[in-house]
Amino acid sequence: MTHRWPLHPAPGQGEALTSWLHRLATVYGMNFDQLVSRDLTPPGVLMPSRLRSLDLEAPSDLITTVAERTGVPEKRVHRMTVAGWVPWLLDSLQPEEIPRSSYQTYVRQDSVLFTFKERPYREVLDWRAWLPLHSKERRVSRVCPVCVESTTDNSFVLTLIAQLPITLTCPHHGCRLAPAFGPYEFVGWENNKINKRPALGQIIIQDARTEEALTTGKVTLPRRTIHVGVWFRLLRTVIEEISTTLSNLRVRPRRMIELIWREAGHPVRAGIIGAARTYESLSWPQQEMLLEAAATAMQLVEAGKIEAHGTLGHLLTREPDRTVHDGAPSRGLWDGAHAAADECLVRAQQDPLVAEKVLATLTSLTRSEHSFQRIRSDLIALDIPEEFLPRTLATVRAI
Incomplete structure (x- = not known):
């Protein structure tokens, strides 16, 4: 059964695997090579030339052993190597299956x-x-x-x-x-x-x-x-x-x-x-x-x-500013509508043709004579001459 090390400083934020293993080795008066070759891997498994590439990719058995010795989760130990960031940092550490595909x-x-x-x-x-x-x-x-x-x-x-x-x-x-x-x-x-x-x-x-x-x-x-x-x-x-x-x-x-x-x-x-x-x-x-x-x-x-x-x-680039409508007409829109209505009323008070068009527009959806006469009376109350306005709904429809 793999024994737990009594002393094991926690890995630092974003620390590389070799850096952490070096610090672990120092605690026990060893150097990095001795720790890896004597306690983390069987003799002769890792050649000296491979020790320096552990930050790139570490054997899975070594990662498992380190996790058991220290209590640090295997996933975190794996993230201390470049291989632990595949496929986010790079797509793969393996040779290209399709030439030129990686680039x-x-x-x-x-x-x-x-x-x-x-x-x-x-x-x-x-x-x-x-x-x-x-x-x-x-x-x-x-x-x-x-x-x-x-x-x-x-x-x-x-x-x-x-x-x-x-x-x-x-x-x-x-x-x-x-x-x-x-x-x-x-x-x-x-x-x-x-x-x-x-x-x-x-x-x-x-x-x-x-x-x-x-x-x-x-x-x-x-x-x-x-x-x-x-x-x-x-x-x-x-x-x-x-x-x-x-x-x-x-x-x-x-x-x-x-x-x-x-x-x-x-x-x-x-x-x-x-x-x-x-x-x-x-x-x-x-x-x-x-x-x-x-x-x-x-x-x-x-x-x-x-x-x-x-x-x-x-x-x-930032998202362009967009005016969000709150459901209520803007003041500028109402002001423009009021100004247009006032101008139309003034012209209707002076021009029979304009007066006929105003009445025709306001009664375009009206079906009863009673509703027509009520709208006609409202326009007369606004000082539009009575003689400028058609007398019946049928007359308006005939225009």
């Missing part, structure tokens, strides 16, 4: 800024959204400088989403994430100088929506609330559209893309020259520029400065 389904099934006719055709083989998780040579994590300074070694949390090129800022402190060496804890910064540029408002809004997606399963946009899966595909589609080669675009979309990059303060296409490249294959500095430009594009659409013509573009 077409995820990126090109819908559009945001462009119409389908405006978007150049493109195929990408063996592609997975937002991956690879890290390079094969070394692992580089993205962490918040404020979090590093304010936590101890055993409480520092590496979040799963920060290891993917999806967010730019820390959801708690709003400052930019900085590349750092792992592999399972903070070791040191990749660059001597941390990027201390303040995050712009549109970037914080974009990252807040991603955080909302991961914590609630939905995202609140100006038009309506959408599913987490729709949000990640919308974001990835915008990135694809703003990185399109300008020479392949018509005049309107080309000018729009140039405006977006100008407002973002970066070179067009993050400085990429020549043929299109997939976002996942770019360096982090280029991915960072693309994420900023994507946030700028959404802000411009929401502000009405550019128009999104794609199938998902309307989600970034």
